[in-house]
Amino acid sequence: MISQETIVALASPSGAGAIAVIRISGVAALTIAEQVFQSVSGKSITKQKTHTIHLGHIVENSKVYDQVLLSIFKNPHSYTGEDIVEISCHGSSYIQQQIIQLLLRKGCRMAQAGEFTLRAFLNGKLDLSQAEAVADLIASDNEASHQIAMQQMRGGFSNEIARLREELLNFASLIELELDFAEEDVEFADRTQFKELLNRIEFVLKRLIDSFAVGNVLKNGIPVAIVGEPNVGKSTLLNALLNEERAIVSEIAGTTRDTIEDELVINGIGFRFIDTAGIRDTEDVVESIGIKKTFEKIEQAQVIVYLIDSSQLTLDNKNLKEVQVELEKIKNQFPLKALLVIGNKSDKLTKEGVINLTTQIPEIELLSAKEKQGIDDLKNKLFSFVNTGALRNNETIVTNTRHYDSLLKALEEIQKVTFGLNNGLPSDLMAIDIKQALYYFGEITGEVTNDELLGNIFANFCIGK
Template sequence: MILQDTIVALATPSGAGAIAIIRLSGKDAITIASKVFRSVSGKDITKQKTHTIHLGHIADGDKIYDQVLLSLFKGPNSYTGENTIEISCHGSTFIQQQIIQLMLRSGCRMANAGEFTLRAFLNGKLDLSQAEAVADLIASDNEASHQIAMQQMRGGFSNEIAKLRDELLNFASLIELELDFSEEDVEFADRTQFHDLLNRIEFVLKRLIDSFAVGNVIKNGIPVAIVGEPNVGKSTLLNALLNEERAIVSDIAGTTRDTIEDELVINGIGFRFIDTAGIRETKDVVESIGIKKTFEKIEQAQVVIYLIDSSALANDKEYLNRLKIEIEKIKNQFPLKPLIVLGNKADKITDGQKTEITLAIEELMLISAKENTGVEELKDKLLSFVNTGALRNNETIVTNTRHYDSLLKALEEIQKVQFGLQSNLPADLMAIDIRQALYYFGEITGQVTNDELLGNIFANFCIGK
């Protein structure tokens, strides 16, 4: 894939604003811009140095569209590796459209989604995993996802993969050399060193694969379902967590008929809280649909908060027994999901009653969503379910499903090579599995690619990036 034409796109969000940036990239970007840019000092931008900024006007003949700042970057010292122009104009949508249309008439083509970053990849400015991190960086909405994207964009992940691939490639070359001298029965590759290398590669691959569970929730947020019987304070708890009146609060049981979702960032980790309809037996058709959705949301959630009314619990043994059965049902139906049992309305019971019900229900946390007591302790409990140790230690964390899939396949091939080495299989059979492992390593960094793969990856980018 060789792209040689000049592309143009709006690099800032669409709509009116104070400033907008229009980006051009390609062999003729500077020449095209020079046709419509008039420097206030009379400079010819085709003769100016790279990485310079010039004040002037964008004009079509006698018609001036705007006074702008033009930033000039000459290839290969630019983001895309090509000649690049960035025009900072006033943020009127009319001005944006007029300048882009003028560039199109002057010889540019509208950029496709992610085409600037695609050109950066094709011109060797970024490898494929770094290019994908650009999209993750733009989409990051909390500190943790931002930190992971920055680490990957700086090459932390790709450097680790590239190092393993180079070491494996060296041994693969020696194995292939043995095949050329197969009739002489010689070994160029030290089998002990090869065994140690395979063990080290296996260890790193397993660590990266295991990190995906953490990386995925950090990138996409952790869904938390708030469930319980009607009128126990689920909506009040959601409002207390979000510190705003997001959900309708009423003394009437069954007020929440549908699920309500909102996100909260706690210590850099995104949590998506889902307030669900109360779970109870009902003949109300609409409420029944809401309760059915509640169980669907529990299925989708990674953490479940089961909320109970501690004031009712303290005075009703039948209620206590019923809750114990319901809690066991959720544990049995969703055994792998962390479950937090919260006793709400703790402000309405005595200290003696608090002691009694905490002894009756294992791991019960008491809070008062209305009085906002115990909410911070709940946030700490939620954070305890997220392994952020790798983040604090600045270890590589995998967040991309494509990378995860390639790592799994590479690990499978490495384990085949290990088995072949232990079984003294012929070098030609091991060489096949080594080549496959190298292929999957190359898929991650872009050393092995095709147009369809690139199309799928960059289709998810915004147009101006």
């Protein structure tokens, strides 16, 4: 399945820059590079040691394209497991394209998306979960997603799965051996040890499956919906959190008619804030659509920030009672979502007003978005909703939906084996479920795979990686 063609691609971002890196990988990487590279030392690069860098020029006949640094990585000690040459040239888009076109004329082929990492997987330099972590690492935009991707790329998740699979495989071999001696009615697999192993595997699988809820939001950012009635300061709060004029603010009720989203990193964790249309009864068709979208965004959010205008509320105020009723509705409608009640415009409150409001709504947090008072406290409160214990303890966290699905299926098969063991089912029936569990373990690391799966995974990579 491994292509024998030598591939080339721009490994650095496209566009002009100070330096660009062009990567070549394959059996002819060194010989093709030799044809276009003239070392200032006059040495032949095919005879140079691996992991060395050489100064020279890219030339074709008498034409000089650029002065470059050429790095050599010989197989098997390279990223792909093949011979790799990396050309560091000046970052002109014209120079990049001229060098790549020259290499294509000399026998290279343009690499497909993710083909370098695909070759690394096929050559045994990475397993499949590590290869997927490469894409996650490139896409990471905050400390948490970066840490998770690094842990997975270093093989933390793979090693845990590999250990479980190996132990289960050993018992599977003993079960198969029993089937060969079925007439003698002997047991090679110690049933007590087997049960202990199944319990341990089930415990680990459940922990990994449970980690997906945390891992998924850490990887993609925690969605936070800012909701409330019109003119309570939702857009002002979003602008204060982002420290920029992201949303339009006016005194006119219903200014925000569509959802506005932006991201903010708090203590290394990404949060996706969603400013929504104000919730109220309206006959305006466009505003009604915006309000409908508000409830859709609440469904998608992990955290609901319910904003109220605290300056409009007094102890005997009808608005206060309406707010309390609305809060109960949200709690009843979304019982599993974290709810943060924020009283905005607190700079307009008297001391007596603060006491009255916090007495009536004990969970309320007061701030002034316009004056940017209490914004840091709100950020700390949002961060407190995140379970980062697993990150601090360096535990394995699952962030990949494909892995999550395979873990669920493996757990189901392990539970079938446990049921069979507890109820004295024949070894041949248990062997079927064990094989299926091993199959799902293999799916995660790539020991069991197919061309379609690999195509789907590596199609999401960037060109040059």
